[in-house]
Amino acid sequence: MNMHPRRHTRSAKGRAISTRAAAIRRCRFALALIAALIALPGCRSGAPPPQFPPGAMVLKLAAISDVPTLDPAAGYDVDSWMFEQMIFDTLIRYSDAGVDLVPDLATAWESSPDSTVFTFHLRRDARFTNGRIVTSADFKYAIERVLDPATRSKGMEYYRAIAGAEDFAAHRAKSVAGIETPDAWTMVFHLIVPDPIFLQKLAMPFAAAVPREAVEKWGDDFSRHVVGSGPFMLKEWIGGQRIVLVKNPGYFVKGSPHLDAVVEAIGVSEDLQWFKFEAGEIDVSNIPPAVFPYVMKTPRLRDLTLRIVTVTTRYMGMNCQMPPFTDERVRRALNYAVNKPKLIAVLNGRGIVANGVMPPGLPGYAPGLSGYPYDPARARELLEQAGLGHGFAATLWMPADQTMMILGQSIQQDLDLVGVRLRLKAVAFAPFLEAVRQPRTVPLFFMGWEADFPDPANFLDVLLSRHQWGANNDTFFSDPRVDALLAEAAPLSDLARRYALYREAERIIVADAPWVFLYYPITYEIQQPWVHGYVLNPMRPARLEKVWLSPHPAS
């Protein structure tokens, strides 16, 4: 049957109106939903801030990164070590403000003249926070745990010289034969090769005592349930938010620590740290580069700053496998071409011009090295001699960091004056580290090295020996003379002879110029006027046992 056109139209319109009405009703519901969304977040968010009794002495800190781990066998970074050294004890440790070794749980120690036997005597009053006395067996267990491949500890390499370590790591032995514990308070290490820096290795948090029962109870989650014997113990750790340590009432040093708690807010950018510091919300802070000049020009703030030259060297590596950096004349030319005092000025004075590999503060440091003064004419001359008088182009890789980029631009301008056209390439830090380890991949790169322990080997051997290719020798530099000197120096306990050999190796390295030696950084922090006893260490995070707070508005 044919449908009447008009009726058809009316009918269609009727359906349309009805549909639109339904849509309107639903749209109203959607608007109501939006109103509900507005109300919903009003509910309490986040974990409540930690509460402490009135008058409690609580040090408030802030950090950009979360703490990767609190397990001393696993942590190998500044953030982890800062907390590990508060929670755990090693046999010996570094002094608060220096790189000299002082007792921790060991009361005394001896080493054989050839540096192959080390004997420690432990104090008898140290307890884990679970109440159990700390004994030599706990230290032995800690090092065996580091040596066990299942732990995947980055500290394994430091203890491989202990007799029996290889057999233990390969599961051919149930314990490390070279660690003897004749009684609960004595332990003896036997090494297969002389190692004059074994004491320094035992001062690393990897070797801190851990209670076997707690590790076995928590397994991979030990990091979240750490039990140590140090001045503080873990109370709360909310990933990405905060970490809270409280005083260990059973700490073996009576009257220590002074603080009742340490609270670190996590994920706080440098700028936000500064705002919090200005508002009195945190007690110690880094100083962002942008406000550093203001701080140093303001007497009220400048008087609150702390300064230390860290045992660190910053350099621009040149890949000795990649032309034109295979030619030492080119490498030396770049050293003359970079204006290092200008870099220090760019850093607002937060550095010292580097003349060599080893930084001041490192035992064995050679103050007499003249390095490469700024001399663009000499640089052009060397490039001419290398057949590169017309210049060349190269790419400088660097971690994606504001300061690095500014330094890179300064170097870019300097090198442009001698005909070297530099392209800057900023890369996230982890991929950057991976890339520089690949052969013939990264021609030029910014890098820094902070000492693991205070000995020239930690710089010269780790960064510039042939056997570190693909690991930490990122310039793929190799000089048989250097390797021979490093091998000769490594087992020597005679420090004068040892340092003389290392200095000779450094002199050759500086002449070969695999790096453009840039600067030794100076670290600045700022503390509130009510903070006392906070001391910076040139090589480790600050220890907090002796810190105390006078009454202040924020308390």
Added chain:
Amino acid sequence: MLAYVIRRIVFGAAVLLGTSLITFVIAFVIPADPAVAMAGAKADPATLAAIRTELGLDQPIYIQYARYVDRALHGDLGRSYIRREEVAGLIISRFPATAILALAAMALSLALGIPMGMLAAAHRERALDNLLLVLSLGLVSIPVFWLGTILLIVGGLYLHWFPLGGFDGPKSLVLPAITLALGSAGYYSRILQTNLADAMDQEYVRTARGKGLSLRAAMFKHAMANAMLPLVTLAGLDFAGLLSGVVLTETVFDWPGLGRLAFEAVFNLDIPLVMGTVLFAAALVVIANLVVDLLYAWLDPRIRLGQQL
């Protein structure tokens, strides 16, 4: 309808599979050795080899991928190389903070954007419309890191009205939510203004106005329903993006959400965590798309979902 939903779920699963494959291949080809990341650069070859065997890294890539998918289907996204914790657990622990911020930001952006769009449409081509146009463009153009920092300085440091970052209660939510919401509000306002203006020109609205219906009534009762539809799509996808984490805002405000977790994972080249956060974000986008499509149909029954595909 059911068939449509099933088809969309299958499609979403395919998207997730594709995302996981792309992420896995990228993780495989970049010059990063997970064994070195775990044991350190100084680890000896035997230790590295043992770790590679334990993780199955010595297997062909397709077997590694198949194992990853199998584990992921059972809720196991692996363990973080750096934190040595379950990736799924890390994501779940960070999601509430992100979800609360996303909800607040979305609600605020709609609460601001919709009235602004309506006002602008009601005063089309008049001073208020122009003013709101400039305001909207301004809001869209402000970088979140700058806005966030300024809000922190003014609202936190000088006025002491809000905490200086952190995640410690409702007050701590205000500044990051505003930072995230303002840009979206400006955008929603322009979209709604344009759509409302179009709808107001339609015959059915002009007829209603001709019959004596007031501007407000015509807008609310007739034009809004049609004009809101594109906004639903936009807001849905925006919401998925917010739920995946907002790196800059979370970083500026010390907000412990997924964005910062993902950023740290990439920064540390923590491959299992990178893959976990990417997969989770992809799943959120897929789900949001599905919800938006269903909401779209629910808001406007004229749409015949089954026939669209």
